Amino acid sequence: QVQLVQSGGGSVQAGGSLRLSCAAPGYEVATYCMGWSRQAPGKEREELATIDGRNTTYAESVKGRFTIYRDNYKNILYLQMNSLKPEDTARYYCAAEAMSLRHGGRWCPDSLWEYDRWGQGTQVTVSS
DSSP states (O other): OOOBEEEOOEEEETTOOEEEEEEOTTSOGGGEEEEEEEEOTTSOOEEEEEEETTEEEEOTTTTTTEEEEEETTTTEEEEEEOSOOGGGOEEEEEEEEEOOTTBTTBSSOSSGGGOSEEBOOEEEEEEO
């Protein structure tokens, strides 16, 4: 199965911005549930944001600072990250799942961890 290809990670100072990209060659992102998560060493993995049509969700830790969106013509998912904090330092992953009403009568799974396609991850480091 074709996996997702990520780019855009790097190092920034606190208060700076980064934009992560997640390319999905071979299929239409508009027909997939998609999202972003992260995991830092010694910490639990954290679901950050999801997008399903016009609907988006955000973790409380990034609400108001991060924005998830996609370009349906280029088949690319983005995560715009503003006002970055040192605690945002982690490896970031994108994920996707084909929309289906199997998920309790809803288009997408309730949990990002149920998505079956994943990017390779990209490191984001925020210095104080």
